[in-house]
Amino acid sequence: MKNPVIYWFRQDLRLRDLPGLSAALAAGRPVLACYILDEESPGVWRMGGASRWWLHHSLTALGSEIEALGGQLYLTRGRPEGILADLAVQSGADLICCSRQYEPWARQLEEDLHGALGSRGVTLKRYGGSVLWEPDTLSNLAGQPFKVFTPFWRKCRGLPIAPPVAMPELRFGLWQRDIRPADELRDWQLLPTRPNWAQGWEQRWQPGERGAQLRLDEFLHGAVADYDAGRNYPARQATSRLSAHLHFGEMAPARVFHAARSASAANPALEQETEKFLSELGWREFSTHLLYHFPTLPEQAFKADFAAFPWVGGARELRAWQQGKTGYPMVDAGMRELWQTGYMHNRVRMVVASFLCKHLLVDWRAGQRWFWDTLVDADLANNACGWQWVAGSGADASPYFRIFNPTTQGLKFDKAGEYIRCWLPELAALPDKYLHEPWTASAEVLRDAGVTLGESYPLPVVDHRDARNAALAAYADTRR
DNA sequence: TGAAATGTTGGGGCG
DNA sequence: ACGCCCCAACATTTC
Secondary structure: OOOOEEEEEOOOOOOOOOHHHHHHHHOOOOEEEEEEEOOOOOOOOOOOHHHHHHHHHHHHHHHHHHHHOOOOEEEEEOOHHHHHHHHHHHHOOOEEEEEOOOOHHHHHHHHHHHHHHHOOOOEEEEEOOOOOOOHHHOOOOOOOOOOOHHHHHHHHHOOOOOOOOOOOOOOOOOEOOOOOOOOOHHHHOOOOOOOOOOOOHHHHOOOOHHHHHHHHHHHHHOHHHHHHHHOOOOOOOOOOOOHHHHHOOOOOHHHHHHHHHHHHHHOHHHHHHHHHHHHHHHHHHHHHHHHHHOOOOOOOOOOHHHOOOOOOOOHHHHHHHHOOOOOOHHHHHHHHHHHHHOOOOHHHHHHHHHHHHHHOOOOHHHHHHHHHHHOOOOOHHHHHHHHHHHHOOOOOOOOOOOOOOHHHHHHHHOOOOHHHHHHOHHHOOOOHHHHOOHHHOOHHHHHHOOOOEOOOEOOOOOOHHHHHHHHHHHHHHHHO
């Protein structure tokens, strides 16, 4: 039997549009497909609970696709250096292919692997495909990495976009079987049990390549037509909800890009809306670009003057926010959606993040950690970039003084209260007029709606005006 | 991819 | 008829 080529799956859990896998298959030798659950490499951000749920289902989907082609997905956990070296020796492979990653710990790992494997005569080849433009190939006129989105995106748009790679030959017989010992997926215990907080998630999400394709098709045939305006209303399903599929690499961004482009070519009325959608894909690229060039982004404020910012918010404030008990319905609804579904609408993410940093003065890194643990689409680059943007400490960030008013945001984007009533059923009977500020309702109105402030729903943890002024003062202090 | 404070304008009530 | 005031509506600036 010919020596196999190892394909090491990472955050690229798909078979189509995968340059490294195409290359591995093109060698004409059996491909040994493996996935390594790595929780030990130095600096690794161990996957959060919601991500683990997704990973479980995504690996199940990938494994059964590979099995349908006569292969097997080899699962194991530990440090990739040792595992891949052993696997190469055991199978006789002298070539390992994989996709690149851009997290600092993952890049360090790739470097270490190069050495560790090279000394044993095994070659590690890394391929792109997880982003549209490799972060080390882009620079501004001064030859520096971009720090501002607009020029970054302008530059990207002027570059040719590689089409998705042709479908590899996924022929039966090109896959290696029966490498032992392998883990069983269930042994990893990626799914929650006591309690099972992921109840009903299977109806909401379909992890895996097929689920990703279905969602993209649905979006391009529907919501994209009103994307520019519709995406702001959290009660509507007007966004693509592709983020987790993209994070786990279940769909190549190039496929999303070209599918969106051909949809707008077929129907010119969609052009503006599609461009808006693509620019959101641009933010994903920008985040990766920033993390690649500024690896401390998840740990340290990008702007130096934020190093001394007085994040005085403590455990009490953080807990109220995490549990959706701040007393501001727009904030609480978002935090409940997150906890119950592993997802939050993007407009609401901005509102709740602003509230944590600016109303409660809690360090953005605490929010980042919570999102990391609770979001199915948790992504180191997007998460760090998003939180620094909101906190005002990031590159090309929202100015610090831009403080969202949760009431105003509710009135603008959830006027009829559909979103709030969905996630805060205890307020559902309140008239629209008081839904965004329950504390302004009279005792009689509250009683009729079955609301007891401080019991069935909390009083506001902070006064909006006071909190706003305190945040502005803290910022002014820091600058001085 | 804000909100609040401040400034300007114009209609209407009123003496 | 006129000036004055109030205030809503909109624009600008400030944080």
